[in-house]
Amino acid sequence: MNSLDQDERQEPSDGEYVVSSRNGCPDHFRLLVQRYQRPLFAYLSSRLGNQLEAEEVAQESFVRAFLSLKKLRKPESFYAWLMGIAGRVLKEQFRATERRQKDRAIAETLLAEDSGSAPEYPLEEAIAVLPESNRQVILLRYYEGLSCQEVATRLGMPLGTVTKTLSRAYALLRQELKARESAEATVK
Amino acid sequence: MNTTSMNCAECRDNQIACLEGLLEAEPSRQFQAHLESCAACRAEYAAMSRLQERLAARGRVAAEVSLVEPVMRAVRQKQIEPERTTLMSILLKNRWGFGLGAAASAAAVFLVIALSAPNAQAKAADVMAKGARAIAKLSSIHLRGQLRTLPADNFSYIDANSAFYPIELWKQFPPEPKWRIEKPGRIIVMDGVQTVMYIKPAKEAVKIPQPTPSAFDTDWLHRIANLSDTINNELRLAQAQGWKLDLAEETAADGRVKSIVTVHAKCGLPENDYARNKFFHNADTRRVYRFDAQSERLEAVQIYMVQGASEVQVFDLSQIDYDQPIDPSVWQLNLPSDVSWYKEPQKLPDNQKYASMAAEEAAQAFFEACAKGDWAETGKFMSPVNQRLKDYLGGLEIVSLGKPFTSQGYPGQFVPYEIKLKDGTVKKHNLAVRKDNPAGRWQVDGGI
Numbered sequence: 001m002n003s004l005d006q007d008e009r010q011e012p013s014d015g016e017y018v019v020s021s022r023n024g025c026p027d028h029f030r031l032l033v034q035r036y037q038r039p040l041f042a043y044l045s046s047r048l049g050n051q052l053e054a055e056e057v058a059q060e061s062f063v064r065a066f067l068s069l070k071k072l073r074k075p076e077s078f079y080a081w082l083m084g085i086a087g088r089v090l091k092e093q094f095r096a097t098e099r100r101q102k103d104r105a106i107a108e109t110l111l112a113e114d115s116g117s118a119p120e121y122p123l124e125e126a127i128a129v130l131p132e133s134n135r136q137v138i139l140l141r142y143y144e145g146l147s148c149q150e151v152a153t154r155l156g157m158p159l160g161t162v163t164k165t166l167s168r169a170y171a172l173l174r175q176e177l178k179a180r181e182s183a184e185a186t187v188k
Numbered sequence: 189m190n191t192t193s194m195n196c197a198e199c200r201d202n203q204i205a206c207l208e209g210l211l212e213a214e215p216s217r218q219f220q221a222h223l224e225s226c227a228a229c230r231a232e233y234a235a236m237s238r239l240q241e242r243l244a245a246r247g248r249v250a251a252e253v254s255l256v257e258p259v260m261r262a263v264r265q266k267q268i269e270p271e272r273t274t275l276m277s278i279l280l281k282n283r284w285g286f287g288l289g290a291a292a293s294a295a296a297v298f299l300v301i302a303l304s305a306p307n308a309q310a311k312a313a314d315v316m317a318k319g320a321r322a323i324a325k326l327s328s329i330h331l332r333g334q335l336r337t338l339p340a341d342n343f344s345y346i347d348a349n350s351a352f353y354p355i356e357l358w359k360q361f362p363p364e365p366k367w368r369i370e371k372p373g374r375i376i377v378m379d380g381v382q383t384v385m386y387i388k389p390a391k392e393a394v395k396i397p398q399p400t401p402s403a404f405d406t407d408w409l410h411r412i413a414n415l416s417d418t419i420n421n422e423l424r425l426a427q428a429q430g431w432k433l434d435l436a437e438e439t440a441a442d443g444r445v446k447s448i449v450t451v452h453a454k455c456g457l458p459e460n461d462y463a464r465n466k467f468f469h470n471a472d473t474r475r476v477y478r479f480d481a482q483s484e485r486l487e488a489v490q491i492y493m494v495q496g497a498s499e500v501q502v503f504d505l506s507q508i509d510y511d512q513p514i515d516p517s518v519w520q521l522n523l524p525s526d527v528s529w530y531k532e533p534q535k536l537p538d539n540q541k542y543a544s545m546a547a548e549e550a551a552q553a554f555f556e557a558c559a560k561g562d563w564a565e566t567g568k569f570m571s572p573v574n575q576r577l578k579d580y581l582g583g584l585e586i587v588s589l590g591k592p593f594t595s596q597g598y599p600g601q602f603v604p605y606e607i608k609l610k611d612g613t614v615k616k617h618n619l620a621v622r623k624d625n626p627a628g629r630w631q632v633d634g635g636i
Contacts, residue, residue: 038251055255154543173239174235
């Protein structure tokens, strides 16, 4: 799987992994888990305020994603689709444990009062709508903890391309976060 | 505008490089000079910096999480694969279909179970429904059988040319699930806290630091014992694959009536696939399940590997103990003091060098490291590297390496090789390597 795609990425795309997973190489799904476990966990951890529960929900989300992989119409949209599944698992979790939901609401209120800051989970939601090449660089740099040089080596691209991609990703993220935050403010 | 500083466009172009500490001294000075003189760029840079801090903080939250193995274990359990269409799934489906009046389920069952006589069909369905209810109440089960395999090889490895070796499963059902599976060269114990596999001849052990319902390629045996879960997809698969199922009755010498269900399972692999017939899930099999009509319980299982018109029995299970007390020592695993533990490969400082290798290059590098006795280098391709491996492969000579090939039944590649060991023995085999691990490096998985 060393062929370069249009973005000159050396790593196979989400779409390629999805297609190979459902065409007889289910172990390739492991690589999608590896790619998205951290942003998904960070998102769920922020929503649930509990790391153990976040792990459980993340695991369930991945398993459901695997079982429904054939239903994914746009394989390249795997992460956004996975986030949708995680959202549904979260809702089930909240519904099933109403008490926990109330506790969580109280905790969120207290946290918001304490910190005066917005919850962080929209960040991972915003990352989900980035173009894949932008998202990949953000995930490797911040969620995998690679330096820019290491990202460049991993993806087989010049360092300058990495910083340009990051720059573009930052701009898109800020735009997306702003839109989400203003939409949320309107609802409130 | 200071002529020695950047303009706004240049400043924007360099924001990320500055945030990442990638600017040289002079461009950095020019960048800072521009920020001091331009409020808009200063605000923009501050916003970028806040976003970077948020991203870094989110990365730190998730730094320790490791979901790959738990997810893949769960996926493997739920994965729709030929082997999973067990009798138990059909039994439980029948219970619902007939016992609870679920018309749709009942119709599905009739589609699959094609019996010649309607009366026999109804009777068998009734026997199965009762059997499912009886076994669903179990607290423990103990299976003793024999398998054509290699004593220390993978638990799902089958070899039609091998002798039979004993294999046993002890299983305690919830609320305190525990299990142990043992054959002469391998043991797995899940003691309710963790799951450990020990490979006796190699003195190697692998630990999953948590309880598991099944692990290390033992699903096929658990499914015979497991009575309550993972059933919905299985019958659907049987329908989809169009497998043939037979139901029959026979009267034993003692007059007891036995209900016999035969499942003709197809693995779906091409005839010439390298992995075909090497593992349970990679072989066409005929599975015969025998129930005692009076006790309503499963009494015996025989599994045959089908190759064209011929077949060889590879598994025989004739002793099943239900709800017998299990000695607590069964859940203990005494390991020797010099056991070597498997470690999942982690990223190396020069990981890219290895991650970018082709399978054949990795095989070459692995054998060359063994030839030189460079065990640190060998360890980059395999874990653990113990004395047994060193004694065996140290000082080898590579005769030839062939073109790697793949199998639909294996997620890695096979590299044909011929090596001359230091005692003069020439060994010709296929090295199994895979790189679906966090480090993305080829790891030797078998074939030595």
